[in-house]
Amino acid sequence: MEGKGGNRICHSKIHILRQFFTIALIFSALSCGNKKDQIKIGVSIDATTFPVYTLMKQALMENSEKYGVKILWNDVQSGDRSLIPIARELASVKKMLKAGIKVLIIKPVSFKIYPILRETRRFKVPVISLDTLPTDVPVTGHIKVNEIDLGRKAAENAIEILKLWYPLKKPTERWNVIVLEGAVGVEKLRRIVLGIYEALDQYQQEIQVVSSPQVSGADAAFDTVSKTIGKYAGNIQAIIASDSELAIGAIQAVNISNLLYNPGWNTDPEKRKGFAYVEKKGIVTAGVGAGKEACRLIFKGEHVIEIDERPYQRALTALETALDVLEKKRFPSDGLVSIGLGKVAVKYSPIRVVTKDNIREMEQMWADIFR
Known part of the structure; x- marks a missing residue:
């Protein structure tokens, strides 16, 4: 009798363990099913050496996980020096497109970016210009300060x-x-x-x-x-x-x-x-x-x-706008700007007044003046 009782206890433990592992597998499957792949956002800047764009890069990298994105960053100035800047920019954008970016945010080297737009159209990737507005072809939208x-x-x-x-x-x-x-x-x-x-x-x-x-x-x-x-x-x-x-x-x-x-x-x-x-x-x-x-x-x-002009916040405005374009299929416009060949939707980023009362808020940009 004791042997049979022991077997029953053993079978009961095995049953409980099976149930536990089944539940664990279900939760694991649900978790994997709900986890979205990171959206790749391409960002191409003509020169990151300026403090404004260094801070913009910092903003995007620090907040990429929060927004569920992966930033592919391109600093044209530090690219292949055997190419002229325009060719360097185009080559980098092509690489980002092949890497699977869903939106391109660009501060272009030149006001003319038709070769870049020709490539992005092939991949059906919207283009949002930042600070410098291209004048030869209309982009999806433009981010700037007013x-x-x-x-x-x-x-x-x-x-x-x-x-x-x-x-x-x-x-x-x-x-x-x-x-x-x-x-x-x-x-x-x-x-x-x-x-x-x-x-x-x-x-x-x-x-x-x-x-x-x-x-x-x-x-x-x-x-x-x-x-x-x-x-x-x-x-x-x-x-x-x-x-x-x-x-x-x-x-x-x-x-x-x-x-x-x-x-x-x-x-x-x-x-x-x-x-x-x-x-x-x-x-x-x-x-x-x-x-x-x-x-x-x-x-x-x-x-x-x-x-x-709040460059940190302007970078986040560009990122939020890029995600808006992906999700809602429209650019959240504050108005229109003319480029000669038509009009481009524009989104203005926030600004702030700096005085003695809030000067410490500039520490993120100019840390060494407070030392």
């Missing part, structure tokens, strides 16, 4: 500080403002300047633009701002620059004239935020681009405003 918004934000935020520091008490009073428009013929700067004047035009009774030079570089900005400050005996309330480099030259001129503001880092912490309470009011300086030196000057308490 330059008019950049200029508008710089001017609007400068005006808000003018209201705090220099409230106008008589209808005849004006704020004297210098607008550094930048070099002639640069389309991006032209659009930024349009945005600046779009904001200033809302205050035609309160603002007098006393100088609007079309200059290039910090040296030229320093020279023209110094002369204008001298001409108006220091009676300048704001300088708005279309890029960070111009802002740097302007700030040095303001410094020599002893018209820099001082935030007063040692003031009551409750009053430290914003610009209502500062140790010394000065000329309000605003720039666009949040370049390294301009951000360092904000951190030092010498510069007031920069508008950041």
Whole structure:
């Protein structure tokens, strides 16, 4: 009897083990069935050596797992030097297409990319351009910052500080403002300047633009701002620059004239935020681009405003848009831009205002200025 009882116990254990392994196999099969293959996204950039695109690469690589994608990255500049850049770019794109990319995000070497589009069409791969818009053939869509918004934000935020520091008490009073428009013929700067004047035009009774030079570089900005400050005996309330480099030259001129503001880092912490309470009011300086030196000057308490184009976030906008195109078969457009042969859908990436209150957010881009 004991032998039979022992056999029953043994058979029972075997039955339980079989059930356990069956359940384990079912869960394993379900898990494998639900696991999707990573979507391959090709990204081709003309030169990753610029900090902006180094940060973009970082954004894509850091977030690829989160989005369930595999990034195939191509830095054209570091490719086969026996080929000219355009040929190097095309050869790399062909390799990515053969590797099975589903979307191509490209900042092209040239404004003309027909040979690349001819290849992507063969593989039925949509093409999204980044920052540089091809002009010879329409792509699926384009990702960029809205330059008019950049200029508008710089001017609007400068005006808000003018209201705090220099409230106008008589209808005849004006704020004297210098607008550094930048070099002639640069389309991006032209659009930024349009945005600046779009904001200033809302205050035609309160603002007098006393100088609007079309200059290039910090040296030229320093020279023209110094002369204008001298001409108006220091009676300048704001300088708005279309890029960070111009802002740097302007700030040095303001410094020599002893018209820099001082935030007063040692003031009551409750009053430290914003610009209502500062140790010394000065000329309000605003720039666009949040370049390294301009951000360092904000951190030092010498510069007031920069508008950041947020390259990290722009890369994620491009990635999210690529996945949208794959899933919904449409480009999530904010508008259209003309290229001569027609119009291309455009998606604008977010921007942000940088001041003393949030300058630490720039550490991801310019870590060494905070050391």
